Amino acid sequence: MKIIVSFSLLICLAACQTRHKEEKENSGKPNIIIINMDDLGYGDVGAYGATELKTPNFDRLANGGIRFTNGHSTSSTCTPSRFALITGVYPWRNSEAKILPGTAPLIIDTAQATIASVLKGAGYRTGVVGKWHLGLGDGHADWNKPISPGPNQLGFDYAYIMAATQDRVPTVYIEDGSVVGLDPNDPIEVSYEQNFEGEPTALTHPEMLTMKWHHGHNQSIVNGVPRIGFMKGGKKALWKDEDMADHFLAKARDFVESNKNQPFFLYYAMQQPHVPRTPHPRFAGTTGLGPRGDVIAEADWCVGEFLKTLEDNKLLENTLIIFTSDNGPVVNDGYHDDAVEKLGKHTPAGPLRGGKYSLFEGGTRVPFITYWKGTIQPGVSDALVCQVDLMASLSALAGQSYSGQDSQDLLDVLLGKSSRGRANLVLEASGRTALREGDWLLIPPYKGQAVNKHVNIELGNALEYQLYDLGKDLAQQHNLAKENEEKVKQMAQTLESIQGKPAGDVPELELK
Ligand code: NG6
Ligand code: CA
Numbered sequence: 001m002k003i004i005v006s007f008s009l010l011i012c013l014a015a016c017q018t019r020h021k022e023e024k025e026n027s028g029k030p031n032i033i034i035i036n037m038d039d040l041g042y043g044d045v046g047a048y049g050a051t052e053l054k055t056p057n058f059d060r061l062a063n064g065g066i067r068f069t070n071g072h073s074t075s076s077t078c079t080p081s082r083f084a085l086i087t088g089v090y091p092w093r094n095s096e097a098k099i100l101p102g103t104a105p106l107i108i109d110t111a112q113a114t115i116a117s118v119l120k121g122a123g124y125r126t127g128v129v130g131k132w133h134l135g136l137g138d139g140h141a142d143w144n145k146p147i148s149p150g151p152n153q154l155g156f157d158y159a160y161i162m163a164a165t166q167d168r169v170p171t172v173y174i175e176d177g178s179v180v181g182l183d184p185n186d187p188i189e190v191s192y193e194q195n196f197e198g199e200p201t202a203l204t205h206p207e208m209l210t211m212k213w214h215h216g217h218n219q220s221i222v223n224g225v226p227r228i229g230f231m232k233g234g235k236k237a238l239w240k241d242e243d244m245a246d247h248f249l250a251k252a253r254d255f256v257e258s259n260k261n262q263p264f265f266l267y268y269a270m271q272q273p274h275v276p277r278t279p280h281p282r283f284a285g286t287t288g289l290g291p292r293g294d295v296i297a298e299a300d301w302c303v304g305e306f307l308k309t310l311e312d313n314k315l316l317e318n319t320l321i322i323f324t325s326d327n328g329p330v331v332n333d334g335y336h337d338d339a340v341e342k343l344g345k346h347t348p349a350g351p352l353r354g355g356k357y358s359l360f361e362g363g364t365r366v367p368f369i370t371y372w373k374g375t376i377q378p379g380v381s382d383a384l385v386c387q388v389d390l391m392a393s394l395s396a397l398a399g400q401s402y403s404g405q406d407s408q409d410l411l412d413v414l415l416g417k418s419s420r421g422r423a424n425l426v427l428e429a430s431g432r433t434a435l436r437e438g439d440w441l442l443i444p445p446y447k448g449q450a451v452n453k454h455v456n457i458e459l460g461n462a463l464e465y466q467l468y469d470l471g472k473d474l475a476q477q478h479n480l481a482k483e484n485e486e487k488v489k490q491m492a493q494t495l496e497s498i499q500g501k502p503a504g505d506v507p508e509l510e511l512k
Pocket of ligand 2: 038039077078274326327
């Protein structure tokens with residue numbers, strides 16, 4: 001008896017010691033939060049120069065942390081951008097990393113390391129709340145059953161997401177693989193190929209619409225808003241668009257509250273100001289810029305409320321917050337929502353040329369802020385940094401070793417201890433790539449259209465090489481390729497050697 005008692009005491013002691021050891025090891029680790037906006041432009045933030053729109057809470061992060069003037073997403077659209085952020089791998093290495101339909105399979109191999117899996121390995125509790133858009137399941141998802149693989153198979157302990165975008169079906173929330181609030185007697189069916197018999201679409205039932213489509217977005221109607229893709233059933237599970245921001249905020253706060261006693265990582269992927277822009281009535285009409293401005297005000301408020309949660313729990317001094325956006329801005333992205341009419345003097349891309357979908361700076365140069373109360377000294381950094389570097393940098397912060405060919409450990413730069421950013425960076429826009437090297441940007445020749453007329457954005461395509469000196473010409477008005485043949489040649493070779501194949505669809509140097 002005695003022996004058994006002392007033996008179990010020993011086991012208990014050993015277990016306690018291990019737990020204490022883990023707690024001790026973990027206690028030095030800061031929490032990490034990435035707030036990733038959807039289509040928020042460089043010029044949409046007060047601290048980045050917006051004058052027509054007030055963003056006091058984004059500014060609080062920017063002015064109390066480091067405001068990067070040269071921070072990039074890897075790509076000017078969502079899926080590739082988010083793929084790179086989460087995996088630390090350039091998106092053009094994955095042919096599936098392009099704007100996905102809501103039915104797409106998960107495009108990240110579950111064996112692939114992600115920020116979440118690395119941090120989980122370092123003892124963090126990991127969560128994602130908000131927009132996913134990296135595919136779910138194996139491509140034949142039955143939305144009425146648990147869907148796998150998804151974020152939970154990539155290292156996220158907790159996931160509360162929308163599958164794709166706010167304008168794509170299925171328009172339901174998914175928690176840890178299961179549709180939230182689904183009535184089994186009203187199963188969900190989703191297709192991107194054909195409509196379900198008898199279901200109204202924007203084309204057959206325009207009278208049902210509360211928001212009009214401009215281009216695309218004329219399939220299933222949910223809450224009066226026409227979407228991309230067809231969907232049937234799941235009526236009780238449908239999200240309410242106007243409540244989405246509050247809903248994700250509540251989930252993000254819950255995640256913090258329930259994990260505050262241990263290191264946690266939260267990827268808070270907000271849905272604004274992507275279309276359809278559906279501000280809560282509290283924000284509708286408040287900015288005078290139409291729903292696009294109103295949802296930015298709403299998102300700014302959400303960030304303020306979220307910061308309050310961190311503050312109330314005394315977590316601000318022990319939490320690194322990274323605030324950024326998945327790609328540049330677009331004004332008309334497919335709905336008539338007054339964004340164009342009410343834009344006034346507001347410039348969503350700030351001083352940059354192009355926007356979402358573009359290889360010009362407006363496509364990928366985005367708000368990029370690091371904030372850590374008491375640890376990061378407020379300031380402005382011009383260092384070239386990219387979301388693809390978060391993988392290596394955050395691994396380093398958590399004391400994990402990481403080796404990958406694309407993601408660079410820029411932790412010192414993110415914390416303001418160094419101003420040495422990347423030497424070069426490959427940017428992507430719908431399969432096209434460009435190379436940044438120092439202040440130089442090289443765009444190889446591309447045959448595609450110069451301007452996407454639907455969204456009214458210059459894409460960066462030209463039949464000749466474009467070379468810009470962004471240090472002197474941020475607005476990309478002067479193509480210096482002809483005067484700098486050697487530079488063009490050298491950069492084209494660098495791009496080719498990084499990609500392992502010639503860039504552009506006009507392979508030979510055509511400088512004439
Ligand atoms: C485009 C949609 C656009 C938006 C985008 C994805 C049309 C005509 N346009 O195809 O509205 O949904 O995809 O945006 O359908 S992203 O930010 O997720 O990349
Ligand atoms: Ca986006």
